[in-house]
Amino acid sequence: MDRRIYLASPHMSDEGYELEYIKEAFDTNWIAPLGANVDSFEKEFAEKIGAKHAAALVTGTAAIHMALKAAGVEEGDIVLCQDLTFAATANAIIYQNAIPVFVDSDYETWNMNPKALEEAFEKYPNAKAVLVVHLYGLSADMDRIVDICKRYQAVLIEDAAEALGTYYKGRHVGTIGDYGVFSFNGNKVITTSGGGMLVSDNEERIAKVRFWASQSREKARYYEHRELGYNYRMSNILAGIGRGQLKVLDKRLAKKKYIFEFYKRELDHLEGVKFMPINEWNEPNYWLTCIRLNDCYSGHSKGSGILPVDIIEALEKENIESRPLWKPMHLQPFFAGYDYIGENVSGNLFEKGLCLPSDTKMTDEDLSRVCRAIKRLWYS
Numbered sequence: 001m002d003r004r005i006y007l008a009s010p011h012m013s014d015e016g017y018e019l020e021y022i023k024e025a026f027d028t029n030w031i032a033p034l035g036a037n038v039d040s041f042e043k044e045f046a047e048k049i050g051a052k053h054a055a056a057l058v059t060g061t062a063a064i065h066m067a068l069k070a071a072g073v074e075e076g077d078i079v080l081c082q083d084l085t086f087a088a089t090a091n092a093i094i095y096q097n098a099i100p101v102f103v104d105s106d107y108e109t110w111n112m113n114p115k116a117l118e119e120a121f122e123k124y125p126n127a128k129a130v131l132v133v134h135l136y137g138l139s140a141d142m143d144r145i146v147d148i149c150k151r152y153q154a155v156l157i158e159d160a161a162e163a164l165g166t167y168y169k170g171r172h173v174g175t176i177g178d179y180g181v182f183s184f185n186g187n188k189v190i191t192t193s194g195g196g197m198l199v200s201d202n203e204e205r206i207a208k209v210r211f212w213a214s215q216s217r218e219k220a221r222y223y224e225h226r227e228l229g230y231n232y233r234m235s236n237i238l239a240g241i242g243r244g245q246l247k248v249l250d251k252r253l254a255k256k257k258y259i260f261e262f263y264k265r266e267l268d269h270l271e272g273v274k275f276m277p278i279n280e281w282n283e284p285n286y287w288l289t290c291i292r293l294n295d296c297y298s299g300h301s302k303g304s305g306i307l308p309v310d311i312i313e314a315l316e317k318e319n320i321e322s323r324p325l326w327k328p329m330h331l332q333p334f335f336a337g338y339d340y341i342g343e344n345v346s347g348n349l350f351e352k353g354l355c356l357p358s359d360t361k362m363t364d365e366d367l368s369r370v371c372r373a374i375k376r377l378w379y380s
């Protein structure tokens with residue numbers, strides 16, 4: 001069996017930057033809590049993306065939770081949330097005992113449809129916050145979304161967990177709304193094994209998040225607590241990995257784009273295959289190369305349309321990992337009781353969409369292996 005090809009796996013620097021920072025933490029016995037790596041990682045990360053302030057947290061999910069809390073979202077508040085996303089986005093709304101209302105995507109961005117958002121506000125004019133997602137590193141249509149949020153005086157939170165390195169009209173995503181969230185989970189563009197970052201221009205709110213994330217411990221000689229606290233701060237060891245990874249971010253982004261272009265060259269001509277939408281105002285990070293299948297019949301041995309599951313199974317036989325697009329929240333049993341505004345574009349994307357392996361460790365031969373296995377479905 002050929003070596004397994006992964007969707008996206010951790011890729012530490014060849015130079016060993018991460019180990020140097022970890023060693024520094026060991027040498028000073030600054031293993032926990034917090035410490036120099038955390039402070040520096042926050043600073044270096046904020047500088048890299050052009051954010052004013054950043055708080056390093058245990059996960060991207062924790063960062064979404066803290067963003068909602070910082071936005072003043074409380075029990076019973078409505079949060080308009082992108083429907084097509086990973087459950088972490090919506091779960092954080094439930095952590096605050098708030099009520100998600102799911103908003104459909106459009107085919108132009110795969111992200112929140114501004115028209116559906118407008119409709120959602122007409123139905124829920126008092127919605128407290130909007131949670132937009134930049135899926136697969138594709139930017140949402142931010143000018144229109146920012147404009148709508150301003151008109152309804154709602155706080156705008158960007159879930160940019162998958163979008164480190166993505167620019168919208170020259171601005172890094174996550175720095176356009178009021179709060180931006182990033183993830184360093186194992187399969188993201190860079191990783192700390194697990195981790196997240198919350199960014200904002202609002203220094204006071206970021207300081208407050210650091211306070212909540214440290215058990216809301218007041219400055220007193222004894223342990224004094226006036227507010228509910230969380231244990232959400234990133235460890236000094238993991239922040240060291242993050243500092244090292246940040247040094248190779250540009251290299252990883254270049255490889256991601258190379259992978260996308262390789263697939264596009266090899267697969268774009270296959271009947272029914274459409275690549276993820278890239279707009280002239282969008283400079284994606286190409287975290288995962290995704291495609292959508294129109295109804296394609298030609299050349300298929302079974303004489304019926306090729307579905308994403310056919311490709312997933314064909315690739316799996318060759319020891320290659322791939323997966324469908326996110327299953328939208330309005331189709332998840334857990335969220336079935338919440339309102340959904342839209343026309344099931346998200347459901348159609350889920351049904352017809354596919355993420356191709358986009359691991360930055362892949363060689364040209366690996367990429368060719370994937371393409372050969374896919375083309376065989378069309379030409380057999």
Ligand SMILES: *Cc1c(COP(=O)(O)O)cnc(C)c1O
Pocket residue numbers: 058059060061062085086088089133159161162182183184185194195196
């Ligand atoms: C990965 C991801 C998250 C959660 O990040 P974690 O660090 O795994 O908690 C949130 N939203 C989206 C869209 C993600 O892909």
